[in-house]
Amino acid sequence: MWSRLDPYATYYISASKLQLIIQALDPPLGIFGMSRHGRSSIQQIIMSVDIPNHDGSIHFLETLHALAGRIAGTELPEDEVGRCSLTPA
Numbered sequence: 427m428w429s430r431l432d433p434y435a436t437y438y439i440s441a442s443k444l445q446l447i448i449q450a451l452d453p454p455l456g457i458f459g460m461s462r463h464g465r466s467s468i469q470q471i472i473m474s475v476d477i478p479n480h481d482g483s484i485h486f487l488e489t490l491h492a493l494a495g496r497i498a499g500t501e502l503p504e505d506e507v508g509r510c511s512l513t514p515a
Contacts, residue, residue: 427451428486438483444472447489455493471496 427450431439439447445468448456457467475492477484 432486437486438480439486441477441479441482441484444477444484444489448472448493451493454497 427447428439429435431443431446445465448468448471450456450458452458453460456471457464460467471493475496477489477492
């Protein structure tokens, strides 16, 4: 799904597309195939993660770490945050 939204492999997509990513991901990262879950479930996931917003864009690795950390109950270590915080191309 990310590759469809980022066809030039910049590792960035518009932050407004995060709901599409969560909708397309299988549980536990997303809600794909969970018919009883909808917009409110997507909003709960978005509100429960801390994905840095880079002037309206989000980075693939930061998004992956945030969604995975939500499941594992941990946050991305500070040294990893620095490595992931890249400037959009």
